[in-house]
Amino acid sequence: MNITKWRTYLVTAVSRSAGRSTPEVVAAALAGGVDVVQLRDKAATDRERYETGLRLRELTAAAGVPLLVNDRIDLAAAIDADGVHLGQTDLPVSVARERLGEGAVVGVSASTVEQAREAEAAGADYLGVGAVYGTDSKDVSGDRDGIGTERIAAVADAVDLPVIGIGGVDAGNAAPVVEAGATGVAALSAITAAEDPEAATAALRAAVTE
């Protein structure tokens, strides 16, 4: 797995999937060429996420795509995910590393240069930085007013880690995020709520690779 090649990153949100299951949306995103999937599904219970996660593990493994879990180190271990993504108020990176092993991917949300430097010092493998464009979604950690692509550039300059821009990003506005220095972009609604999640993923991919 090479994190520096992650261009498109799906964060699942069953509450926004228009009645489709998370495995359905993930299967479509995989067909559309998504590079990495994070199981989030905040509206689901732990047991539901566990059941969903086992299915996502099958789908992503078959596609050769890494699977991460939001917040929960125990859930990541239980479904044999490749790692976790931690927010600023979650368990520390050191705990994730200890429980999941040195080979696990540990991502951290950061909204500022200071948080980014702290996460790098703590041993994070990549950063989720946002909300880039502002969002009303409670599904995005950090500053929801929109930090802008200038902040993406500042963070990318300040650390040596891959930066994934998140928050309000879609095929129409993704290019400036990678031009600012992000490795790739994460999408929730832009894929999950799309009429055609496969096409939306392909469009997002095209926007950041062309």
Place this chain on the structure above:
Amino acid sequence: MNITKWRTYLVTAVSRSAGRSTPEVVAAALAGGVDVVQLRDKAATDRERYETGLRLRELTAAAGVPLLVNDRIDLAAAIDADGVHLGQTDLPVSVARERLGEGAVVGVSASTVEQAREAEAAGADYLGVGAVYGTDSKDVSGDRDGIGTERIAAVADAVDLPVIGIGGVDAGNAAPVVEAGATGVAALSAITAAEDPEAATAALRAAVTE
């Protein structure tokens, strides 16, 4: 550790502690003779619960009292707790056992005889059964209308596991819970919100042992 000797069980709830920290309340409950402590603190972030949990581990270890963690297997492992307490929608008992080892204590919430039998079959070590007397607390899992001491008796008859009655229990109404067949009682507000948590614990203990 002998679970069948648990008479008084504290569930922490920092939101109900009148400004006192959870370690302060736990220290007082330990001085009052509490038999087991569960870190819950639903209003806290994961990082706060981790920091609190490390302190509770010191306090409970010094007192020779077991420490459990609500819901979170990763947090239990991170603070070297003795086990976890799982609700009906949490990760399965099998996952807790696999992650924490055979020696860990795994408790499960049950409101009905059917749930109790399922938890026993899944390998639970004890059951938290309630809400015994009804409660408006969202801090209590299961049926909040009050299942009554008859249900405690039915569950205690149906399974071989220790039963801890929870929900609206205080020193004034605890005796009928153990008379119905519960090993002990769990308290949230009756200890945490008390003016003197040490005296409240001692009073609860007296009510269930005399």
